Amino acid sequence: MEGEIARTGSHIKAMAKFAVLGFGVVGSGVVELFYKNKAHIEEKAGQEMDVKYILDIRQFPASPYKDKIVASIDPILEDPEVTAIAECMGGVEPAFTYVKACLERGKSVSTSNKELVAQKGAELLALAAEKNCNFFFEASVGGAIPIIRPLHKCLAANDISGVAGILNGTTNFILTKMIRDKMQFADALALAQKLGYAEKDPTADVEGLDACRKICIISSLVFGKHVYPKDVYTKGIADIALEDVELAGHLGGAVKLIASVQRQADGRILPAVMPMFVSYDNLISRVDDVFNAIMVYGDAIDKTMFYGRGAGKFPTASAVLGDVIDAVKHARTVFSQAWEPSDDNRFLAPIAERTSRMYLKVSKCDPQQMFRKLYDFYASQKIAVDAQLSLARLKDGENIAFLTPTELTEAQCDMLVAQMTTGGIQVISRMPVLN
Ligand SMILES: NC(=O)C1=CN([C@@H]2O[C@H](COP(=O)(O)OP(=O)(O)OC[C@H]3O[C@@H](n4cnc5c(N)ncnc54)[C@H](OP(=O)(O)O)[C@@H]3O)[C@@H](O)[C@H]2O)C=CC1
Numbered sequence: 156m157e158g159e160i161a162r163t164g165s166h167i168k169a170m171a172k173f174a175v176l177g178f179g180v181v182g183s184g185v186v187e188l189f190y191k192n193k194a195h196i197e198e199k200a201g202q203e204m205d206v207k208y209i210l211d212i213r214q215f216p217a218s219p220y221k222d223k224i225v226a227s228i229d230p231i232l233e234d235p236e237v238t239a240i241a242e243c244m245g246g247v248e249p250a251f252t253y254v255k256a257c258l259e260r261g262k263s264v265s266t267s268n269k270e271l272v273a274q275k276g277a278e279l280l281a282l283a284a285e286k287n288c289n290f291f292f293e294a295s296v297g298g299a300i301p302i303i304r305p306l307h308k309c310l311a312a313n314d315i316s317g318v319a320g321i322l323n324g325t326t327n328f329i330l331t332k333m334i335r336d337k338m339q340f341a342d343a344l345a346l347a348q349k350l351g352y353a354e355k356d357p358t359a360d361v362e363g364l365d366a367c368r369k370i371c372i373i374s375s376l377v378f379g380k381h382v383y384p385k386d387v388y389t390k391g392i393a394d395i396a397l398e399d400v401e402l403a404g405h406l407g408g409a410v411k412l413i414a415s416v417q418r419q420a421d422g423r424i425l426p427a428v429m430p431m432f433v434s435y436d437n438l439i440s441r442v443d444d445v446f447n448a449i450m451v452y453g454d455a456i457d458k459t460m461f462y463g464r465g466a467g468k469f470p471t472a473s474a475v476l477g478d479v480i481d482a483v484k485h486a487r488t489v490f491s492q493a494w495e496p497s498d499d500n501r502f503l504a505p506i507a508e509r510t511s512r513m514y515l516k517v518s519k520c521d522p523q524q525m526f527r528k529l530y531d532f533y534a535s536q537k538i539a540v541d542a543q544l545s546l547a548r549l550k551d552g553e554n555i556a557f558l559t560p561t562e563l564t565e566a567q568c569d570m571l572v573a574q575m576t577t578g579g580i581q582v583i584s585r586m587p588v589l590n
Pocket residue numbers: 176177178179180181182210211212213243244245246249267268269270294295298351352353354355465466467468471
């Protein structure tokens with residue numbers, strides 16, 4: 156048996172050693188949480204454990220773990236005692252090269268790095284299976300929330316038709332601070348960075364790329380084929396006006412950045428990230444601050460929601476360490492969930508086909524004229540309308556918001572916007588309603 160032998164009473168157990176790559180927010184959380192709960196973690200893993208190396212480009216002279224810090228991956232790769240790796244560096248390179256090298260040597264890897272999984276997941280999972288070890292990524296989606304294993308295992312008996320939710324803690328935190336505490340966008344973002352929620356380049360959060368990477372991982376896992384971020388329609392929160400948030404409230408809902416994937420009738424899937432109007436009837440509308448929530452729709456479960464802290468040092472470290480424990484406990488057993496690589500994106504439906512009711516905000520106008528234009532559009536499309544239309548206005552004579560009385564595809568909504576514009580009514584903003 157590889158590794159140091161530790162004696163506890165009459166038991167002889169192998170000592171499992173692991174390395175942490177990246178000693179930033181998440182990596183330092185992994186090390187601190189490990190030593191805080193060491194006895195408990197070892198009990199769960201069924202053996203003694205220790206952190207042998209911490210890789211980082213910076214020095215940490217004041218850290219109690221300074222003796223474990225190394226500046227190169229080589230000692231980690233060459234040390235047969237190290238059987239598990241926690242990758243918390245972020246980015247595709249050099250993380251990809253390092254993770255690949257670890258897996259090639261049969262060292263299981265647990266990562267919080269969604270960019271890596273979203274870009275290289277299929278390849279790394281195949282390599283792990285070939286080398287009889289594991290590539291785990293529970294922390295890459297939803298921070299502390301267990302979602303990868305439940306999708307892969309607990310819900311495996313379901314035909315899952317879609318997943319939707321809040322997958323970015325930073326933007327949900329920013330929206331909450333702006334709305335609840337009337338904080339400026341820049342101040343809310345700065346606070347999210349200070350709390351360790353944001354990505355190194357926070358535009359990845361604000362522009363929806365981070366949520367996009369996460370919905371790519373979920374889509375790949377649920378539907379079995381690698382979905383790449385470049386193929387996913389992605390819109391962030393930069394254009395959300397506080398007026399829209401207030402108007403949405405008057406219409407009975409909240410504005411949230413939603414990442415979703417749904418299977419179309421013909422079997423193609425439609426992943427997307429965009430701000431959406433979420434009715435107060437939907438639990439997701441009540442998910443605030445750094446919390447994430449993920450709703451899974453399946454034939455047996457109807458729907459099941461997963462909720463928890465979506466970012467932060469210890470919540471994320473919790474998920475990484477859970478994976479490390481699994482890697483140690485089940486060494487040499489391949490548990491990793493896998494999906495096929497994909498060479499083309501023909502299994503993806505375009506955003507134009509996405510169907511839902513729509514929130515529209517039009518510039519100040521005569522409401523009767525607006526109604527006429529709307530109903531002219533429905534008549535031109537031969538869509539019957541029997542629902543009542545409710546509208547919201549912050550003050551008389553101001554912009555008007557409403558929810559379309561029926562579901563429309565994004566393409567139909569483009570036509571509606573064009574017809575209204577031609578008719579002298581300017582559509583200032585629009586967003587889908589979360590079904
Ligand atoms: N923060 C969070 O709440 C969450 C983060 N994640 C993901 O976890 C990963 C890490 O995030 P986080 O801890 O916040 O990021 P940090 O930037 O805080 O930590 C990354 C650490 O890795 C170091 N590093 C970067 N490149 C190298 C390299 N080539 N060799 C050695 N060390 C390197 C960085 O050093 P330096 O600072 O000098 O660049 C830094 O210390 C990312 O993929 C992120 O998306 C996932 C869930 C939640």
